[in-house]
Amino acid sequence: MIQTWAMLVDAYRELNAKKLFWITLLISGLVVAAFAMVGLTEKGIKVIVWDIPVPMFNTTTIEPATFYKLIFSNLGIGFWLSWGATILAIISTASIFPDFVSSGSIELTLSKPISRLRLFLTKYATGLLFVTLQVAMFSLASFLVIGLRGGAWLPQVFWAVPIVVLFFSYLFSICTLVGLVTRSTIAALLVTVIMWLFFFGLNATDAVFVQLREQAVLREKALVTRVDNLEKRAAQRVREKRQAALDLDPAATPRPDDPVTPEDLDADNPRLPAQRQKLADERESVAKWSKWSRLFVGIKTPLPKTAETIEVLERVLISEAELARFRAPGDEEEFNVGERDDVRISGREMRQSTEKALKSRSLWWVMGTSAGFEAVVLLIAGWIFCRRDF
Amino acid sequence: MIASTSEWAIDLTHVDKMYRGKIHALRGIDMRVRRGEVFGLLGPNGAGKSTLVKILMTVISPTRAEGTVLGKPVGHKPTLARLGYLPEHHRFPEYLTGGQVVDFYGAMGGVPKAERRKRAPELLELVGMREWANTRVKQYSKGMRQRIGIAQALINDPDLVVLDEPTDGVDPVGRRDIRGMVQVLKERGKTVFLNSHLLSELEMVCDRVAILVQGMVSSQGTIDELTRESRRYVVTVRGPAPPWAGEAGLRISGEHNNVATLVQPNDDADAVQRVIDRLRGEGRVVVSVTPVRESLEDLFMRAVTDPTTGKAAGPGAAREGRAR
Numbered sequence: 245m246i247q248t249w250a251m252l253v254d255a256y257r258e259l260n261a262k263k264l265f266w267i268t269l270l271i272s273g274l275v276v277a278a279f280a281m282v283g284l285t286e287k288g289i290k291v292i293v294w295d296i297p298v299p300m301f302n303t304t305t306i307e308p309a310t311f312y313k314l315i316f317s318n319l320g321i322g323f324w325l326s327w328g329a330t331i332l333a334i335i336s337t338a339s340i341f342p343d344f345v346s347s348g349s350i351e352l353t354l355s356k357p358i359s360r361l362r363l364f365l366t367k368y369a370t371g372l373l374f375v376t377l378q379v380a381m382f383s384l385a386s387f388l389v390i391g392l393r394g395g396a397w398l399p400q401v402f403w404a405v406p407i408v409v410l411f412f413s414y415l416f417s418i419c420t421l422v423g424l425v426t427r428s429t430i431a432a433l434l435v436t437v438i439m440w441l442f443f444f445g446l447n448a449t450d451a452v453f454v455q456l457r458e459q460a461v462l463r464e465k466a467l468v469t470r471v472d473n474l475e476k477r478a479a480q481r482v483r484e485k486r487q488a489a490l491d492l493d494p495a496a497t498p499r500p501d502d503p504v505t506p507e508d509l510d511a512d513n514p515r516l517p518a519q520r521q522k523l524a525d526e527r528e529s530v531a532k533w534s535k536w537s538r539l540f541v542g543i544k545t546p547l548p549k550t551a552e553t554i555e556v557l558e559r560v561l562i563s564e565a566e567l568a569r570f571r572a573p574g575d576e577e578e579f580n581v582g583e584r585d586d587v588r589i590s591g592r593e594m595r596q597s598t599e600k601a602l603k604s605r606s607l608w609w610v611m612g613t614s615a616g617f618e619a620v621v622l623l624i625a626g627w628i629f630c631r632r633d634f
Numbered sequence: 635m636i637a638s639t640s641e642w643a644i645d646l647t648h649v650d651k652m653y654r655g656k657i658h659a660l661r662g663i664d665m666r667v668r669r670g671e672v673f674g675l676l677g678p679n680g681a682g683k684s685t686l687v688k689i690l691m692t693v694i695s696p697t698r699a700e701g702t703v704l705g706k707p708v709g710h711k712p713t714l715a716r717l718g719y720l721p722e723h724h725r726f727p728e729y730l731t732g733g734q735v736v737d738f739y740g741a742m743g744g745v746p747k748a749e750r751r752k753r754a755p756e757l758l759e760l761v762g763m764r765e766w767a768n769t770r771v772k773q774y775s776k777g778m779r780q781r782i783g784i785a786q787a788l789i790n791d792p793d794l795v796v797l798d799e800p801t802d803g804v805d806p807v808g809r810r811d812i813r814g815m816v817q818v819l820k821e822r823g824k825t826v827f828l829n830s831h832l833l834s835e836l837e838m839v840c841d842r843v844a845i846l847v848q849g850m851v852s853s854q855g856t857i858d859e860l861t862r863e864s865r866r867y868v869v870t871v872r873g874p875a876p877p878w879a880g881e882a883g884l885r886i887s888g889e890h891n892n893v894a895t896l897v898q899p900n901d902d903a904d905a906v907q908r909v910i911d912r913l914r915g916e917g918r919v920v921v922s923v924t925p926v927r928e929s930l931e932d933l934f935m936r937a938v939t940d941p942t943t944g945k946a947a948g949p950g951a952a953r954e955g956r957a958r
Contacts, residue, residue, distance in 0.1 A: 250741030254727070261729030348725035352786075355691035356742040357715040633653070633694035 247358050248366050255370035259336075259377070268332045268378055275324045276385035279315055280393060284308045309396030310566045316386045317558045321404050325379060326554045330412060331437075333375050337416060338433040340371045341423035350634045360630040368420055368622065375412040379405045403560045407553060414548035414614055415440055417621040424625050440550065447551040450540040451602065457533035458597040462589045464530050467523040470587075474516055478509040485512075522587075548614040552602070556610060559603060643669045643794050643825035644690065646701035646708065651685050651694070651849075659685040660696070661849040667842070669793075672816055672826040674836035676930075677846035678938050683829050684722060686846070687798050690827075691719050704793055715744050718787035722798040722829070724779070726771045732782045733758065733767035740789035750789060757785040760818070762811060776803035784815060795819055796827045801835055813839050837930040845937040852937040857930060864928035865901035869909060870894070872919040882909060893921060901925065 259265045283290040284306070288298035301311060344350060344367055353363065383404045391397040418439050423432035482504050489496040510516050649663035660682045667673040677683045688694045692709050699708045706713040726735045733754060740750040758764040761781040771779065780800060787795055797816075801809045809832075816839045819826050830836050836843060837857060844854035853860055868887070875886045875894035883905070887895040898906050906923060913920055928936070939945065 246741050246744055246746065250738055254730075254738055257729055257734070258727065346725065348721065348723045349727075351688065351691065351693045351721035352719065352724060352739060353742065354693045355714055355717070355719045355721075356739070357712050357744055358742065359711060631695075634688075 247356070247362075251366050251370050252373070255373045258340075259374055262336055264332055264336045265374060265378075268329050268336075269381060271332075272324070272329065272378060272382045273385065275320060276382065276389055279312065279320065279386065280389045282315070283393060284311050307566070309390065309394040309398070310562060312390040312394035312396070313398065313401075313561045313566075316390060316401060316404075317561050320382065320386055321408060321557055322554055325382060325404070325408050326411060326550075329378055329382075330375075330415070333378065333412060334415060334419060334433060334436055334440075337371050337374050338419050338423065338436065339429040340367070341420050342427050342429045342432060345424060345427055345629075345634065347634070354634060361626055364626050364629040365622075368416070368625075371416055371420070372409055372413055376405065376409050379408045398561070400561055404557055407557050407560075410611060410615070411550055411553040414443075414550060414553070414618050417618040417625070421621050421625040421628075424628055443548055443550045446540065446544055446547065447549065450537070450544060451598075453533055453537040453540055454601050455594075455598045457530065457537050458601055459589065459594060460526055460529040460533050462593060462597060463587050464523065464526040466587050466589065467519065467526050471516070471519050471523050474513055474519060475509055478512040478516060479504045481512050482508045545609070545613050546617060548617045549610050550614075552605065552610045553614060555602070556607065640705065641668055642702070643667045643671075644673075644701075644703055644827065646699065648698055648700050649686065649689060649696055649708075650698040651682070651689065652697045659849055660689075663846075663849075663851055665844055665851055665854065667825060667827060669825050670820070670823050671841040672820050672828060672839050674840035674843040675827065675829045675846060676833065676836065676843055676934055676937075681846040682849040683846055684798060687721075687796055687827075687829055690796060691717070691721075693721075715790060716793045718790060718792035718795040720780075720783045720787045720795075720797045720800055722802065724783055726779065726782065726786075728770065728772035731768050731770050732763055732774065732778070732785075735771060735782055736767075736786045736789050739786040743790040745790050753789055753791065754785075757788050760788075760815060761785045777805055777808040780804050780808070780812070784812065788819075792824065794825045794827065796829075798829045799831065800828070801830060801832055809835060833930040833934055843930070845934060847938050853933075857933075860933055861928040862901070864932070866926050867898040867901070867906045868922075868924045868926050869896045869898065869906065869913075870921040871896065871913055872921060876913065876916065876918070878912075882912070884909065 281292050284301065284303055285295060286303050287295060288302050289296045299305075306314075344353070354360065356363075380402075383401050386404075387398065387401045390401065415436050419432045419436040422435040423429065426432065483500045486496075486498060486500040486502070490499060644665065644667035646663055646665045649660050649665075650658075651660040652658050663682075663686060665686075675683050675686070685694065689696045689699060689708065690703055692711065692714065696708065701708055703710070704713050704716055727738075730738060736754045736757060737750050740754070741747070745753075755764065755767075758767050761784050763778065763781050763785065766774070766778060771782070774782065780803065784797070784800060787797065800812050800816075804812060813835065816826050816828070820839075828836060828840060840857070842854065842856050843860070845852045869884075871894050872892060873894065875889055875896060879886055879896055884896040884898055887897045889895070896909070898909065910920055910923060
């Protein structure tokens with residue numbers, strides 16, 4: 245315990261000596277201060293004393309507490325902490341392991357009565373101190389702002405601490421492994437950022453495929469309804485025509501009760517074959533995008549899900565009911581995919597359907613498999629650390 | 635006399651280290667260091683000194699090692715709590731002050747806070763750094779860093795102190811101070827294992843030394859033991875060398891300015907008395923009689939010189955499959 249505490253204190257002293265730590269904290273303070281300056285009115289947003297009419301955001305479209313939670317989750321965490329502050333954190337912490345294992349430094353530490361594995365894991369854990377302190381301070385400030393300005397005291401905001409630290413730890417594990425192997429801060433930094441961008445790209449592509457699949461599913465649903473309606477109406481007309489023929493000639497066939505064949509329907513409505521073809525094409529699209537989506541889920545499964553881990557915070561903070569009440573930009577619009585396409589989809593339905601599909605992914609899949617990736621990387625790094633001659 | 639096991643602070647046999655199957659850094663080191671003595675490890679660059687020290691401190695793992703350190707097998711982690719270590723070219727975190735360095739490494743050594751608080755000021759006083767305890771390491775000179783390094787090596791009140799090049803980069807006053815510290819440690823009953831290039835430094839403080847050449851112990855013992863064979867008397871006498879010099883076992887070293895230099899190749903005081911008596915009996919003027927002993931540097935150079943080629947061993951460890 246003496247050694248663990250000593251390493252923790254040392255990590256704090258190291259952070260304390262880094263200007264970047266204080267700069268990041270200062271920016272975090274400014275971000276929270278910016279939250280505090282924004283208020284919600286009946287007509288829109290109020291920034292300090294200036295009223296800005298915003299049809300999308302006002303007290304009739306969203307509750308103040310939800311508004312602040314959304315800002316906290318999407319801008320504070322989703323933008324600042326998981327991008328801006330994370331970049332600064334990686335820059336600040338990339339040197340931890342290269343410095344730790346550098347010649348002249350590591351010999352003394354290894355010559356102490358502490359096992360290498362424990363030393364490695366403790367050093368790794370203390371490397372997360374930067375982000376832990378940053379997120380803790382940010383969450384505390386945000387908790388106060390949401391409470392004072394939004395009127396809702398939400399201890400759930402502190403879930404940001406473990407979630408963001410977990411998210412950062414995926415990246416830090418890569419940084420640790422590369423730093424340990426190459427002993428180079430630059431290499432650790434570059435590889436980590438490249439991997440992060442790769443995960444981000446993978447996630448973005450996956451989200452696009454999910455969206456395309458959901459779009460195809462909605463279009464399929466719309467087309468099914470359309471074809472069904474057209475067929476019903478055509479069948480009705482066919483029967484009416486048969487009845488009329490029967491009225492003129494009692495021997496006329498087919499009779500109104502006889503089955504209506506697709507050919508009868510197509511003869512009645514020449515648009516139907518094209519609509520059926522469109523439906524068949526859409527079903528193919530659903531199958532195609534589902535296949536791509538499954539492929540990307542398969543690729544992503546063993547890798548860290550950085551963006552999705554951050555999005556877990558929204559699941560914790562904002563309930564489905566709150567989200568359902570909220571109308572996001574574009575929700576009120578209906579759109580069609582192509583210029584000549586006449587299948588229109590509701591923007592709101594599209595957003596909710598995509599969100600639902602993404603949120604249907606279990607926490608175990610999002611965080612468990614990511615933590616599994618981290619554990620494997622740490623296992624390799626730990627093995628190298630324990631076996632290496634310094 | 636063979637000492638009992640408990641008498642040895644370090645008792646190593648067959649220590650071998652091969653790097654990546656190519657570089658044979660240590661080739662069967664056998665070495666013993668008594669408790670309470672100051673032991674010096676010498677050797678040219680690449681002889682394997684630092685490798686051996688790092689094996690003792692578990693920084694690198696040996697390919698093979700038998701023996702004990704403070705009675706426990708080599709590599710036994712808990713024993714490290716009883717060892718103090720100053721590595722060569724050490725780098726302390728620059729954001730720490732000297733006092734924090736001593737405290738941090740004490741804590742890493744498992745020393746409780748109360749003991750650290752008690753010992754740290756004493757040690758800072760011992761190494762002459764008390765006034766600089768609250769200054770950050772980045773503002774220290776090389777000598778000051780060495781002093782702080784020694785203080786941190788002693789914070790756990792170790793039984794065995796391993797100092798790797800402790801006087802590296804230290805000015806003459808600092809070196810004298812460090813020698814004094816080593817003496818203090820010896821007086822306190824500590825075993826000091828010293829690795830240094832500065833032979834004169836070692837000669838002044840070491841009870842015993844070992845010379846490492848290309849991963850092997852070339853010789854070890856007290857400086858007296860190691861230089862015994864080289865001890866001789868040099869007699870200078872006025873006039874030419876006596877004709878009986880050869881039969882008396884004397885070697886004529888030179889004849890200049892009417893003075894002959896005779897060498898008796900052993901330290902037999904009785905024999906040299908007989909030579910003097912005989913010279914005096916012939917009415918010759920004996921100008922000087924000087925007992926001569928190899929210096930540690932001579933001993934070192936003899937150990938590292940290949941007797942067949944007369945060349946000193948170059949830097950670097952032995953490569954496997956390559957004749958040296």
